[in-house]
Amino acid sequence: xxxxxxxxxxxxxxxxxxxxxxxxxxxxxxxxxxxxxxxxxxxxxxxxxxxxxxxxxxxxxxxxxxxxxxxxxxxxxxxxxxxxxxxxxxxxxxxxxxxxxxxxxxxxxxxxxxxx
Amino acid sequence: xxxxxxxxxxxxxxxxxxxxxxxxxxxxxxxxxxxxxxxxxxxxxxxxxxxxxxxxxxxxxxxxxxxxxxxxxxxxxxxxxxxxxxxxxxxxxxxxxxxxxxxxxxxxxxxxx
Numbered sequence: 001x002x003x004x005x006x007x008x009x010x011x012x013x014x015x016x017x018x019x020x021x022x023x024x025x026x027x028x029x030x031x032x033x034x035x036x037x038x039x040x041x042x043x044x045x046x047x048x049x050x051x052x053x054x055x056x057x058x059x060x061x062x063x064x065x066x067x068x069x070x071x072x073x074x075x076x077x078x079x080x081x082x083x084x085x086x087x088x089x090x091x092x093x094x095x096x097x098x099x100x101x102x103x104x105x106x107x108x109x110x111x112x113x114x115x116x
Numbered sequence: 117x118x119x120x121x122x123x124x125x126x127x128x129x130x131x132x133x134x135x136x137x138x139x140x141x142x143x144x145x146x147x148x149x150x151x152x153x154x155x156x157x158x159x160x161x162x163x164x165x166x167x168x169x170x171x172x173x174x175x176x177x178x179x180x181x182x183x184x185x186x187x188x189x190x191x192x193x194x195x196x197x198x199x200x201x202x203x204x205x206x207x208x209x210x211x212x213x214x215x216x217x218x219x220x221x222x223x224x225x226x227x228x229x
Contacts, residue, residue: 045219
C-alpha cells in the first residue's frame, strides 16, 4: 500500500487479556517505530526497529510489552495481561533508510486500544 | 533529560485570523526540529524541518522559525482555515546516533467559522 497500515483500527478487550497490534510499513522503509499516545498527549516512544532487530526498546514500559519484526517488514506489538492503563492509541511509523537524524517519520492512523 | 515543551496547550481562533505556536526544547546535541500536524483520528504528518543553520522556513500558510541559541521554535499560521483545526506537535531530533526524536505534547488548535 501507499502508506503505513495498522490493524485493527479499534480493539476493545478485557483486563488481563492478550492483545496483538499489527503494523505494515511503507515498502522499502527499514526503520520502524512504535509510539503510544494518550488523550491530549504527544506520542510516547516505545521501541525502534532497524531492519529485523530492535535497535532501541528503552521506551517499553514493562515486560508485558513486546514487539517483533521477524522479516524486517511487518511488525507486531504484543501486550500481555492488559491493564486499564494500557488504553491508548498505538501509533506505528516508518522511515526511509539513511537520512540519519533527518528522517521523516510516516505514521499510520493508529490502533485504538480500550481495556475494560 | 531531553524535553520538548509546547505552548499554549490549546488555542481557539476565528477563521481568517493568524496565530503562533511556541516550542522550547532541551534536546542536546541538537540535529533538527520538525513540526507535525495531527488531525483528529489520524497519524501526525510532517509540515516543516528546521536545521541548526536555518532561521525561517515557510510551507504555504505555515512559517516556522528557529532560534538554536535560545532553543526555541515557533509555528506561525497565516489566514487560518477550518481545516487547520488539529494538534501541532513539535519534534526534536538529537545528533547522537540514537535516531529517537523527542515529541512535545502538542498544541490543540480549533478554528471557528
